[in-house]
Amino acid sequence: MVSKVFSWLPPLLLLTAAIVADGLTPTTAAAFNENYAVQWGADGYHLVDHGTEVNLAMDQSSGAGFRSKSTYGSGFFHMRMKLPTGYTAGVVTTFYLISQPENGEHDEVDFEFLGDKDGKPITLQTNVFVNGQGNREQRLHLWFDPAADFHDYQILWNPYQLVMFVDDTPIRVLRNLTGVVPGYEFPAKQTMLVRASIWDGSDWATNGGQAKVDWSKAPFTAGYQGFDVDACATDGDSGSGATPCDSPALWWNGDEYRNVTDAQREAYEGAKKYMYYNYCMDTVRFNNHMPPECSYDL
DSSP: OOOOOOSOOOHHHHHHHHHHHTTOOOOOOOOHHHHEEEEEOOSSSSEEEOSSEEEEEEBTTBOEEEEESSEEEEEEEEEEEEOOOSOOTTEEEEEEEEESSOSSSOOEEEEEEEOOSTTSOOEEEEEEEBTTBOOOOEEEEOSSOTTTSOEEEEEEEOSSEEEEEETTEEEEEEEOOTTTSTTOOOSOSSOEEEEEEEEEOTTTTTGGGTSOOOGGGOOEEEEEEOOOOEEEEESSSSEETTEETTOTTSGGGSGGGSSOOHHHHHHHHHHGGGEEEEGGGOTTTTTTOOOGGGGOOO
8 A cells, every 4th residue: 555645636647746755666557356356136137247337237036245255444545436417315425434344333434326307416324333323324416516517525534533525626525533521422333344235225225215216217227446555455354464554654644634635625615615414503303402513614
């Protein structure tokens, strides 16, 4: 893994800069099977492996999903995605991190794209689970059509913060305030897999389940690219070989990545105007007893 620290660069340029600084020749894009494996839909139709691109399809018989071969304890995770187009009500397309086993006390960081009827924008829902406790949903309509082309979706996860990006723009920031804010929880103790999938969420995904999947529009197909992984691989413990996953020698744990920059904070504030639901504003849901992180403002 690259262990140099750089000022913030667009993620697709950052790894190249690190490789050049190490005196190495940049490599070609990673093939899917280098770091990932099929989890379900392995019939040659629902998941089609094109080497550096994978298509996931859903019809009435099945959806599809894949997972990383390793678990990770920190890193900068990224995936290029192109979502299903047209009528996609009830269709859920995902890219996320999740700890193992899923025993009710898992950690999870979600990008979930919720389809809709023709002419209505796809919703991006993000959520964070800590020790099995979620209920931290935020929903926004993006400033572009995520079904028209590939875009970058990224998660920076280190001991100091969790930042979710869309095309390098922060859309969610969670600081690690454990021990500072009473009752605060941060996903820092469990290692996580990378997963991606497409599946039927008709019972909840669109208008609370009022709009269902229309199987006459199937198959619904999503594209995925970008299968290199810049992260601290583990075998279930907290480190990789001689380098623990909280080590500052790993570039994503360096000083530049321990807080958002002023430019990122400004971009984050600008992205908030696209958000139409934030759990921290839902006083009815929590009966005015808001989660402790809601009291903290960047």
